[in-house]
Amino acid sequence: MEKTSAELILANKKLLAQYLAKEKLTNKLISANKELAFQNSEREKRATELAFQNNEKEKRASELLIANKELAFQIKEKAKRASELLVANKELAFQNKEKEKRASELLIANTELAFQNIEKEKRAAELLLANNELKEAHKSQQENIKGLQEMMYMISHELRQPVVQILGITSLFETLKNSPEEAAEMTELIRESAKSLDNYTRELTTFVYEAELKAKNELNT
16 A cells, blocks of 8 residues: 555656656747747748848839830930931031032132132223223314314315405406506505415414324324
8 A cells, every 4th residue: 555655656756747847848849839930920021021022123123124125225226316426427527528629619719700800900900091091092082173173264264265365356357457556456465365375374384283293292102
């Protein structure tokens, strides 16, 4: 009986020890489960954060993809504009070359035009001088014509008058009788007419000489 009690006590101690060990193990398991639950919670939290970060990364990647496409389009457009600018620059260079060519041609034309203007001015001066000379010649011609008209007037009027008088007197001699007084009177009239004729002849000679001298002076100048 005592042996059985001791065995029961020993068994109870073992059971108690096992119970305590189990409880301790249970506590450890509870702690481990709590730690595991905490770690799982942290992992889930990290997983959520990672999922969020992945979503953000995917979002950024999608935005970068769109941005890259836009950049590629812009690069393509810039290359197109650069090609167009290259063509425009070539065209502009050609136009500048043509402008320089035209400018050179215009310079030559302006030089030629300036030379022609100088020649025209020279010809104009020569024409003006010739015109002035022509006017002077015309003036001299008018003066000569006027002189000739005066000469014709002298010949037709003043010089012809004593000739007519002499002719008239000579015709009177045919009707005169042998009267010395009338003969002397007629002779005096003839003498006066002859003096007038001589004076007119001298004046005409002087006029012709002066006109000839004037013409020679104008010819020498």
